[in-house]
Amino acid sequence: MANSLHSSTSISRVGFSSQFLGSNLGSKASVSVSFPSSHTNYSLKSVEILRQQSYRISAMSKVESSSFEQVKVDISLSPRVNSVKPSKTVAITDHATALVQAGIPVIRLAAGEPDFDTPAVIAEAGINAIREGYTRYTPNAGTLELRTAICHKLKEENGISYTPDQILVSNGAKQSIIQAVLAVCSPGDEVIIPAPYWVSYPEMARLADATPVILPTRISENFLLDPKLLESKITEKSRLLILCSPSNPTGSVYPKKLLERFAEIVAKHPRLLVLSDEMYEHIIYAPATHTSFASLPGMWERTLTVNGFSKAFAMTGWRLGYIAGPKHFVAACNKIQSQYTSGASSISQKAGVAALGLGYAGGEAVSTMVKAFRERRDFLVKSLGELEGVKISEPQGAFYLFIDFSSYYGIEAEGFGKIENSESLCRYLLDRAQVALVPGDAFGDDTCVRISYAASLTTLQAAFERIKKALISLRPAVPV
Numbered sequence: 001m002a003n004s005l006h007s008s009t010s011i012s013r014v015g016f017s018s019q020f021l022g023s024n025l026g027s028k029a030s031v032s033v034s035f036p037s038s039h040t041n042y043s044l045k046s047v048e049i050l051r052q053q054s055y056r057i058s059a060m061s062k063v064e065s066s067s068f069e070q071v072k073v074d075i076s077l078s079p080r081v082n083s084v085k086p087s088k089t090v091a092i093t094d095h096a097t098a099l100v101q102a103g104i105p106v107i108r109l110a111a112g113e114p115d116f117d118t119p120a121v122i123a124e125a126g127i128n129a130i131r132e133g134y135t136r137y138t139p140n141a142g143t144l145e146l147r148t149a150i151c152h153k154l155k156e157e158n159g160i161s162y163t164p165d166q167i168l169v170s171n172g173a174k175q176s177i178i179q180a181v182l183a184v185c186s187p188g189d190e191v192i193i194p195a196p197y198w199v200s201y202p203e204m205a206r207l208a209d210a211t212p213v214i215l216p217t218r219i220s221e222n223f224l225l226d227p228k229l230l231e232s233k234i235t236e237k238s239r240l241l242i243l244c245s246p247s248n249p250t251g252s253v254y255p256k257k258l259l260e261r262f263a264e265i266v267a268k269h270p271r272l273l274v275l276s277d278e279m280y281e282h283i284i285y286a287p288a289t290h291t292s293f294a295s296l297p298g299m300w301e302r303t304l305t306v307n308g309f310s311k312a313f314a315m316t317g318w319r320l321g322y323i324a325g326p327k328h329f330v331a332a333c334n335k336i337q338s339q340y341t342s343g344a345s346s347i348s349q350k351a352g353v354a355a356l357g358l359g360y361a362g363g364e365a366v367s368t369m370v371k372a373f374r375e376r377r378d379f380l381v382k383s384l385g386e387l388e389g390v391k392i393s394e395p396q397g398a399f400y401l402f403i404d405f406s407s408y409y410g411i412e413a414e415g416f417g418k419i420e421n422s423e424s425l426c427r428y429l430l431d432r433a434q435v436a437l438v439p440g441d442a443f444g445d446d447t448c449v450r451i452s453y454a455a456s457l458t459t460l461q462a463a464f465e466r467i468k469k470a471l472i473s474l475r476p477a478v479p480v
Contacts, residue, residue: 083206087199088442092426096436107463109452110436112248114314114399116372118351119365122313125354129347138343141334142169142322146349149356150322157361158278158292160300162324168333169352171344173279173308173321175337178204180275180304180323181240183332185210189239194225195444196402198248198277202444210239214444219393219404223250227261234265238272243293246280249443249450250402251377251395253284256291263296273329274303279321280398282312282361285374288396294324301326311398312366313355318348373399376453376460383464384451387471399454402440406447411474419474422446432473433466 089110096108117123129135141147147164154160170176177200185191187209193201195214202212213233217223230241243262245254266272276293284290294303308321323333337343358365377394380401385392389407405425412418416432419425422439426449429435440448453460 080207080209084203087203089199089438092436092438096430099434099436105434106430107435107455107459107466109455109460109463110438110450111454112311112400112452113316113454114311114369115454115456116314116369118314118318119355119358121358121365122315122351122354126318126347126351129350134346134350136346138346138349140338140343141165142167142343143346143349143353146352146356147322149353150324153356154292154305154324158281158305159295160292160305160324166327166330167322167324168330168337169320169322169344169349170337171321171341172310172319173277173306174200175341176306176308176321176323176333177201177275177277178207179333179336179340180306180325180329181205181208181210182336183329184273184304185239188237190235190237192230192233192238192241193444194243196223196247196249196440196448197242197444198244199442201242205240211237213238216445219391219402219448222393222396223247223252223402224254224258225262227258227265230262231265234269234272236271238269240273240275241266242275242277244277244279245290246284246288246395246397248280248398249400249438249440250393251398251400252393253288253290253396256289259291259293260296263293263299266302267298272302274299276303276305278305278307279311281307282366283370283373283399284397285370285377285395290397304329309352309355312362312369313358314369315348315351315355318345318351320344320348320352372457373453376455376457377401379457380451380453380460380464384467387468399452401451401453402443402445402448403451404447405449408471408474413474422449425449429467429470433463433470435463435466 089112092110093108096106096110099106100108144164146169147167150167150169151162151164154162168176168179170179181191181204185205185208189208189210190213191201191205191210192213192215193205195216197214202214205212215225215229215233217225241262243254246252266274274293278290278292281290292305294300294305304323304325306321306323309315309318310321323330355362361367377399381392381394384390384401384403389405391404392401395401405422408419408425409421410418413428413432416428417424419428422441426437426439429437438450440446440450443450455463
């Protein structure tokens with residue numbers, strides 16, 4: 001059946017026993033379901049079922065009969081699901097991977113994933129957990145050992161105090177965030193999100209039947225939110241403000257003074273909470289420094305702090321994140337998690353304890369990665385900054401460049417067509433340069449494109465030469 005979904009003409013049939021459809025057809029029944037091959041037709045509301053009913057009645061002799069009837073089955077999806085867009089970063093990464101597997105030498109700079117291996121001491125902790133049989137369920141909230149270690153980390157590194165019952169460990173920080181949104185937002189609430197934003201924030205708000213309120217920022221201001229704009233957009237429906245620092249996709253870091261201004265604004269609105277996404281806190285370039293929003297005066301009670309192990313410790317596949325906050329909110333998230341996934345992997349949690357044992361800010365293992373990221377950032381900022389018609393805001397953290405290529409929009413590329421927006425520019429670069437990037441419209445800013453420099457310097461140098469060659473054949477539509 002899977003293959004037929006890629007055909008424009010084929011029809012797939014799947015047989016089901018009558019018990020799965022709740023039909024009472026006697027001793028024998030089967031149902032054949034026909035699925036139209038175009039799985040992208042989201043307006044499709046039903047499929048026809050050709051139901052063949054057969055039954056046998058035994059007495060002095062056997063009587064067999066059969067009948068056929070057409071039945072329509074409703075296959076519509078919920079408004080909640082239909083309101084959500086699929087992740088473009090995942091889609092582009094998967095597409096680029098498929099091209100590589102097909103033998104096309106694509107350079108993949110789309111994924112938000114460190115190219116380093118998990119530090120050996122962390123990996124060994126996971127291996128030992130398996131060898132020692134530590135492979136059973138853990139408490140839903142996470143092991144006491146790990147939650148205690150997280151409390152210590154938050155106190156020592158972030159200046160915020162929690163007890164283990166104010167920590168919830170999840171299967172990645174993404175789960176922590178969606179559970180927080182579901183726990184505090186009611187239908188009709190507003191979630192304030194500065195743009196550019198991580199692709200999942202608005203969709204998570206929609207999954208909670210809340211309304212994302214997008215606040216634009218400017219590359220000339222390093223993509224930092226204007227406090228006046230924030231204050232002007234808060235309403236009685238405002239429930240959650242999401243802040244991400246260092247930022248994905250821009251690499252911007254909010255200075256403490258600006259966060260203090262936000263705190264003053266939040267304090268005026270008793271119903272407004274803050275979700276502080278601090279996943280990239282350790283991937284930061286001096287002189288920039290990280291400030292946890294919950295550490296600001298009066299904000300501990302208003303803040304849900306999300307963090308994890310994926311980025312700083314190169315543990316994306318271990319799926320381990322956590323949320324810290326007032327017990328009332330964390331307990332609500334815990335309740336949701338108990339019905340979603342239950343606790344995180346026991347093996348990953350042992351590895352997480354080892355990661356937090358590496359020392360302040362991850363110790364030498366993390367600082368070595370950050371040093372490499374900085375070298376890569378510096379190369380790309382210098383090289384791409386020399387291209388005609390390109391605007392760059394130098395990132396202070398994370399491992400992304402969010403570059404303004406909008407001066408190339410409106411140009412007709414020979415053999416390709418018109419470059420109209422970030423999506424078509426990325427398609428052009430994939431076609432001509434064989435470099436996979438993520439269009440900025442996925443992050444709420446169509447003027448830009450995101451480049452991940454979580455790749456070796458050699459790879460980035462090759463990617464730059466390809467991009468440069470592809471753009472040289474174009475001319476900016478407007479001078480910059």
